[in-house]
Amino acid sequence: MYDNIIKIEFASKSQNEGFARVAVAAFVSQLDPTIEEITDVKTAVSEAVTNSIIHGYGGQEGVVSIEAMIKGNELTIIVGDKGIGIDNIELAMQPLYTSRPDLERSGMGFTVMETFMDSLEVKSESNNGTYIIMKKVFKSLS
Structure with missing residues (x-):
């Protein structure tokens, strides 16, 4: 089915966002x-993990x-949490929408x-909870 697969779980703490980027x-x-491809993946993972921590768990303890x-x-990445979930996914995915304006969030996570x-x-x-499924096709496969 897949050529390779990893599964990681970690506490919903902001300091683990960097770990997630590096692990993936x-x-x-x-x-x-390419450098651009790896940067793209790291940025997307960062956004997804940050969403789980901030919006999924709202600062409470949980697992991402x-x-x-x-x-x-082709790479598939699934970032998940068992947090509060998203009531209106369509609204949440609109650029500049944020459910946490109190934290001065930009509302650009899904757009990124x-x-x-x-x-x-x-x-x-x-x-x-919420699961974010992202895919990327790499052109530079040797």
């Missing part, structure tokens, strides 16, 4: 990505999961993810 970047390195899978030259990845899907259920 290390995993993706087997695809021989990342599953990354490679098939051929969409910009840097080839596809983005959001699945969420109220009080049962």
